[in-house]
Amino acid sequence: MDASRLRSRDDNIHRCSRHPTFFFEDGSVILRAENTLFRVQRSYFASQSAQLRDLLDPRIQDTLWGIQFVSLNGDCADDVYVAAFIESIYGGFYMTERELNVETFPRAASVLRMSARYGVDRTRDAVMTLIKASTERNEVKLYWLKLAPEGPGHCKQAADQEHSMLHPAPVVALLREVGCDDTPLLAAVFHDLSRRSWDLSENALESLEPLSAADRECYILGVTKLRVSYVLNSRSPPTIQVAHAQPVPCTTGLKTFWNGIAKDLHSANAETMADPMGGLQAIMEISWKEFTGTICSQCHTEFLSYMLGQQTGMWDGLGATFCL
Numbered sequence: 498m499d500a501s502r503l504r505s506r507d508d509n510i511h512r513c514s515r516h517p518t519f520f521f522e523d524g525s526v527i528l529r530a531e532n533t534l535f536r537v538q539r540s541y542f543a544s545q546s547a548q549l550r551d552l553l554d555p556r557i558q559d560t561l562w563g564i565q566f567v568s569l570n571g572d573c574a575d576d577v578y579v580a581a582f583i584e585s586i587y588g589g590f591y592m593t594e595r596e597l598n599v600e601t602f603p604r605a606a607s608v609l610r611m612s613a614r615y616g617v618d619r620t621r622d623a624v625m626t627l628i629k630a631s632t633e634r635n636e637v638k639l640y641w642l643k644l645a646p647e648g649p650g651h652c653k654q655a656a657d658q659e660h661s662m663l664h665p666a667p668v669v670a671l672l673r674e675v676g677c678d679d680t681p682l683l684a685a686v687f688h689d690l691s692r693r694s695w696d697l698s699e700n701a702l703e704s705l706e707p708l709s710a711a712d713r714e715c716y717i718l719g720v721t722k723l724r725v726s727y728v729l730n731s732r733s734p735p736t737i738q739v740a741h742a743q744p745v746p747c748t749t750g751l752k753t754f755w756n757g758i759a760k761d762l763h764s765a766n767a768e769t770m771a772d773p774m775g776g777l778q779a780i781m782e783i784s785w786k787e788f789t790g791t792i793c794s795q796c797h798t799e800f801l802s803y804m805l806g807q808q809t810g811m812w813d814g815l816g817a818t819f820c821l
């Protein structure tokens with residue numbers, strides 16, 4: 498490497514090596530991230546955003562081998578982030594929500610960080626959409642994993658599947674890092690987090706490590722509010738307003754059903770406590786079997802719409818619950 502022609506103040510250029518993929522011979526600018534050199538087409542990159550245009554301003558006088566040279570520094574100079582970002586600029590970043598998992602998250606996170614940092618909105622929006630879809634998928638998947646009929650190996654299988662799912666704590670940290678102001682998305686990720694563990698003890702809170710102190714506080718407070726209101730709501734059966742010739746059988750049927758369910762809820766079963774939203778869903782599903790012959794269809798419909806209202810209210814209130 499001919500460092501004598503480098504008019505940069507960078508004196509560690511000898512340590513650098515060319516990136517195996519993103520060092521194009523016809524590139525018009527060399528970027529340095531840590532000890533890796535990338536060589537890309539300046540005009541193409543500059544066309545992606547105003548920030549990249551400024552960064553790659555040709556009036557910058559540093560050169561290496563007679564080519565414009567820009568040394569990246571600060572928190573976006575990690576060579577792995579930069580490689581993932583350059584790949585995304587060349588259209589090589591494609592991931593579906595099914596593919597976003599523990600292994601692939603660092604790559605998606607790098608692309609999001611860098612695209613937010615350099616104002617490449619198209620790419621940033623694509624990764625945000627991916628995270629949103631993955632969170633929605635987790636919401637449904639976790640519920641079914643918990644409900645799935647128990648069989649030999651089921652618990653281990655469910656635990657393995659849950660383990661491979663992307664953990665929401667680093668997602669919260671990433672969304673905060675890129676200044677995400679999408680409250681419903683943050684609320685959904687906080688909720689996802691609340692379902693992973695029923696325990697709020699010191700040891701269990703280790704998984705919250707990626708969160709800021711303020712977010713950890715909001716999380717613990719939110720989880721407590723969510724669980725307390727769930728238990729309180731389970732104390733008495735919903736009031737069903739249906740005009741009957743003889744209301745007695747339905748009222749009794751509802752009371753009997755509710756007392757049975759409420760008893761379970763009050764037992765503070767770990768899984769139910771960790772997942773009030775799933776608890777409400779389970780009550781609705783159990784009611785189809787339990788109400789047969791004890792409650793008229795009109796009352797059942799009313800009951801389901803009441804429970805759905807509870808669930809929607811809980812969901813819509815998540816932003817406020819977690820103080821987001």
Ligand SMILES: [Zn+2]
Nearest residue numbers: 747792793796
């Ligand atoms: Zn009825």
